[in-house]
Amino acid sequence: xxxxxxxxxxxxxxxxxxxxxxxxxxxxxxxxxxxxxxxxxxxxxxxxxxxxxxxxxxxxxxxxxxxxxxxxxxxxxxxxxxxxxxxxxxxxxxxxxxxxxxxxxxxxxxxxxxxxxxxxxxxxxxxxxxxxxxxxxxxxxxxxxxxxxxxxxxxxxxxxxxxxxxxxxxxxxxxxxxxxxxxxxxxxxxxxxxxxxxxxxxxxxxxxxxxxxxxxxxxxxxxxxxxxxxxxxxxxxxxxxxxxxxxxxxxxxxxxxxxxxxxxxxxxxxxxxxxxxxxxxxxxxxxxxxxxxxxxxxxxxxxxxxxxxxxxxxxxxxxxxxxxxxxxxxxxxxxxxxxxxxxxxxxxxxxxxxxxxxxxxxxxxxxxxxxxxxxxxxxxxxxxxxxxxxxxxxxxxxxxxxxxxxxxxxxxxxxxxxxxxxxxxxxxxxxxxxxxxxxxxxxxxxxxxxxxxxxxxx
Amino acid sequence: xxxxxxxxxxxxxxxxxxxxxxxxxxxxxxxxxxxxxxxxxxxxxxxxxxxxxxxxxxxxxxxxxxxxxxxxxxxxxxxxxxxxxxxxxxxxxxxxxxxxxxxxxxxxxxxxxxxxxxxxxxxxxxxxxxxxxxxxxxxxxxxxxxxxxxxxxxxxxxxxxx
Numbered sequence: 001x002x003x004x005x006x007x008x009x010x011x012x013x014x015x016x017x018x019x020x021x022x023x024x025x026x027x028x029x030x031x032x033x034x035x036x037x038x039x040x041x042x043x044x045x046x047x048x049x050x051x052x053x054x055x056x057x058x059x060x061x062x063x064x065x066x067x068x069x070x071x072x073x074x075x076x077x078x079x080x081x082x083x084x085x086x087x088x089x090x091x092x093x094x095x096x097x098x099x100x101x102x103x104x105x106x107x108x109x110x111x112x113x114x115x116x117x118x119x120x121x122x123x124x125x126x127x128x129x130x131x132x133x134x135x136x137x138x139x140x141x142x143x144x145x146x147x148x149x150x151x152x153x154x155x156x157x158x159x160x161x162x163x164x165x166x167x168x169x170x171x172x173x174x175x176x177x178x179x180x181x182x183x184x185x186x187x188x189x190x191x192x193x194x195x196x197x198x199x200x201x202x203x204x205x206x207x208x209x210x211x212x213x214x215x216x217x218x219x220x221x222x223x224x225x226x227x228x229x230x231x232x233x234x235x236x237x238x239x240x241x242x243x244x245x246x247x248x249x250x251x252x253x254x255x256x257x258x259x260x261x262x263x264x265x266x267x268x269x270x271x272x273x274x275x276x277x278x279x280x281x282x283x284x285x286x287x288x289x290x291x292x293x294x295x296x297x298x299x300x301x302x303x304x305x306x307x308x309x310x311x312x313x314x315x316x317x318x319x320x321x322x323x324x325x326x327x328x329x330x331x332x333x334x335x336x337x338x339x340x341x342x343x344x345x346x347x348x349x350x351x352x353x354x355x356x357x358x359x360x361x362x363x364x365x366x367x368x369x370x371x372x373x374x375x376x377x378x379x380x381x382x383x384x385x386x387x388x389x390x391x392x393x394x395x396x397x398x399x400x401x402x403x404x405x406x407x408x409x410x411x412x413x414x415x416x417x418x419x420x421x422x423x424x425x426x427x428x429x430x431x432x433x434x435x436x437x438x439x440x441x442x443x444x445x446x447x448x449x450x451x452x453x454x455x456x457x458x
Numbered sequence: 459x460x461x462x463x464x465x466x467x468x469x470x471x472x473x474x475x476x477x478x479x480x481x482x483x484x485x486x487x488x489x490x491x492x493x494x495x496x497x498x499x500x501x502x503x504x505x506x507x508x509x510x511x512x513x514x515x516x517x518x519x520x521x522x523x524x525x526x527x528x529x530x531x532x533x534x535x536x537x538x539x540x541x542x543x544x545x546x547x548x549x550x551x552x553x554x555x556x557x558x559x560x561x562x563x564x565x566x567x568x569x570x571x572x573x574x575x576x577x578x579x580x581x582x583x584x585x586x587x588x589x590x591x592x593x594x595x596x597x598x599x600x601x602x603x604x605x606x607x608x609x610x611x612x613x614x615x616x617x618x619x620x
Binding site: 016017018020021142144150151153154155159160163164166167170171174175178181182185186188189190201202203204205206207208209210211212213214215216217218219220222223224227228230231234235238241439440442443 | 465485486487488489490491492495496499501502503505506509513523524527528531532534536543546547549550552553554556557559560561563564567568570571572573574575576577578579580581582584585586587588589
């Protein structure tokens with residue numbers, strides 16, 4: 001049970017139910033603001049450059065990237081893991097907080113899930129193009145074919161990864177969509193525009209809010225919530241096996257699955273915080289996303305940051321404790337010191353040390369500091385993936401194979417393109433979809449003064 | 459007859475009274491799920507049971523499919539390891555089973571709750587998805603008596619009865 005006296009109000013300002021729908025749905029009916037067009041233009045320009053780089057990659061091949069025989073996984077895999085990590089927060093947010101019966105999730109889960117869908121889509125582009133001949137990607141489906149019949153190798157983490165990512169994309173998208181159906185019905189029934197009524201009416205799938213529908217809707221959320229919790233843990237564990245199942249120094253460790261899952265949730269929550277501060281600043285959703293919401297996410301980040309720090313130190317300790325000279329070399333001469341020391345320390349400072357500032361209430365209260373830290377955490381998480389992918393590959397067992405890596409302009413453009421795609425997706429979400437789950441907010445609004453039983457005295 | 463309420467507390471109170479009077483309640487429309495109503499309407503959903511069986515058969519199908527491909531159809535020798543590498547088959551089984559459960563449960567929900575693309579909504583009162591709680595009473599039942607029922611709804615906080 002949520003105790004308002006202890007935790008503060010879930011919704012500020014004693015709103016009536018119609019005020020709640022009206023205020024959350026306002027951006028959909030309002031005129032598109034100017035900053036939106038500007039931001040959209042920038043995002044689409046970035047996206048366009050990304051498309052050009054993808055075109056070059058497909059027509060000319062992976063040779064246009066900075067990867068070489070030694071470092072076969074460059075920015076593509078770094079960015080893939082980074083995006084998937086960000087994509088984790090949506091489901092983690094909705095599911096874990098649902099299981100823990102945290103009522104404050106209702107204001108944020110819609111945005112987190114939207115972010116998941118876009119981020120996972122961005123992520124899936126990288127392995128697809130990294131295949132070299134993406135038009136043959138269907139070879140990875142296990143189907144009886146004319147090549148043998150040659151089946152895929154069910155013991156390969158790359159196949160597991162394919163299954164996990166495609167399942168995650170489908171599941172998070174349907175989870176997100178079905179949560180929105182009652183809200184689309186609200187738009188259909190409250191909007192004055194005929195076009196919107198027809199469009200949102202179509203997407204509302206004929207929802208009326210009858211008890212029959214709600215009963216099954218609750219059953220559905222229960223089932224999806226329960227099994228998607230397993231998925232949150234399993235998807236990034238599987239991504240980590242791409243590394244951990246190999247024998248590269250620095251990759252071949254049992255800490256990888258939990259380390260990846262926690263890291264993913266860390267970066268995802270940071271991205272949620274970024275979006276939430278934007279929603280507060282740009283759309284004035286302060287009454288729904290209150291200071292205590294931001295505060296709660298910051299506290300979670302402190303906790304996860306401590307786990308990240310512990311994981312980094314554990315890895316370093318284990319490198320020494322294992323007695324393996326290759327592990328020792330990788331961690332002490334190729335990460336903490338050496339060619340890639342900057343990336344290692346950027347990771348360590350941004351992920352393990354800087355979020356500790358959230359211990360201070362004065363930091364959690366200042367939205368612009370929270371915003372900057374939330375961005376820097378994601379920069380740090382990017383460096384973490386760089387650190388894992390590049391350092392281990394660059395110098396492994398045979399010094400004759402050692403090589404350096406720097407990305408080509410095409411790889412950079414590809415990454416910038418996905419950033420643009422993500423931004424454009426988020427902007428479309430802000431503009432056309434209720435950014436806060438209206439029906440869920442209403443269900444936690446019953447303690448507002450406005451919505452109390454009518455007093456009837458005869 | 460339709461009663462419109464402003465909040466869930468009044469609705470639940472009136473709902474219990476109407477039910478006790480023996481009149482059949484056709485349907486209740488609310489902006490968010492209210493557990494007293496869902497239980498009071500007497501309908502149960504077996505969607506969770508369905509999901510369990512989807513999972514059970516899904517897992518068996520996925521495991522069986524991999525066994526067929528790797529052991530029966532085209533066994534490949536990877537360094538003398540067994541063809542049936544059961545533990546590593548589990549990874550794909552878990553994820554694929556979750557996918558099967560999700561999609562199958564979604565379709566079951568869509569079919570049973572009659573929520574699908576292109577369906578025209580039969581709206582009892584358009585405010586029910588916004589801020590009103592609407593109770594629709596079947597006027598065909600023998601216990602139905604318009605004036606007393608209207609009084610009952612009004613007494614329990616209905617803002618509108620029509």
